[in-house]
Amino acid sequence: MEERGMSIEVNELVADTRAAMRRLAKSVVILTTSHQGQRLAMAATAVDSLSMEPPSLLACVNRSASIFAAFQAKLPFCVNILARNHEALAQRCGGQVKGEARFAEGDWRERQGIPYLGDAQANIFCANDGEFYYGTHGVFVGRVTDVALFGSIEPLIYADARYVGAHLAM
Numbered sequence: 001m002e003e004r005g006m007s008i009e010v011n012e013l014v015a016d017t018r019a020a021m022r023r024l025a026k027s028v029v030i031l032t033t034s035h036q037g038q039r040l041a042m043a044a045t046a047v048d049s050l051s052m053e054p055p056s057l058l059a060c061v062n063r064s065a066s067i068f069a070a071f072q073a074k075l076p077f078c079v080n081i082l083a084r085n086h087e088a089l090a091q092r093c094g095g096q097v098k099g100e101a102r103f104a105e106g107d108w109r110e111r112q113g114i115p116y117l118g119d120a121q122a123n124i125f126c127a128n129d130g131e132f133y134y135g136t137h138g139v140f141v142g143r144v145t146d147v148a149l150f151g152s153i154e155p156l157i158y159a160d161a162r163y164v165g166a167h168l169a170m
C-alpha cells in the first residue's frame with residue numbers, strides 16, 4: 001500500500017512542478033543543425049547562458065526529439081533567438097510539422113553547413129562542447145563560435161502554454 005501512496009505523491013509532485021514551470025516565462029529559440037545530409041530544427045525554451053569565459057550556453061534536448069541524434073553526435077548547432085513575429089515558425093518547429101517541412105517557411109540560410117534563421121533576433125553559432133544526461137533529456141554545452149544580431153529586441157516569450165511578445169523600449 002505504501003508504494004501506491006508514494007506513486008500518488010510523485011504524480012502530484014510532477015503535476016505541481018509542471019504547474020510551477022508554466023509560470024516561468026522563457027524566450028523561445030529554434031535549435032538548428034544538420035545531420036547525415038538533413039537539416040534539423042526544434043523549438044525550445046530550455047536554453048540558457050552558461051559562462052562568458054569562454055562564451056557558452058546550455059541547450060536541453062529531449063531524447064525523443066528528432067534532433068537529439070545530431071546533438072549526441074557532437075555536431076555544431078545554432079541557437080536562433082526568435083522575435084515575437086516568429087510565432088508561426090515556433091509552432092512549426094514545435095511539432096506542428098516534421099523534418100524538412102519545418103524549413104518551408106521563414107528566411108532560412110546556411111553557414112558552414114548549419115541552417116540558421118536570417119531574421120532571428122540573434123543567431124548564436126556553437127561548437128558542441130560537452131554533454132550530460134538526466135532523466136528524459138540531454139544537456140549540451142555549446143561553446144559560442146560566432147554571433148549575428150538582427151533588428152530590435154522584441155522577444156517571443158512562452159509562458160502558461162502560450163506565446164506572448166515583449167517590446168523593450170530603448
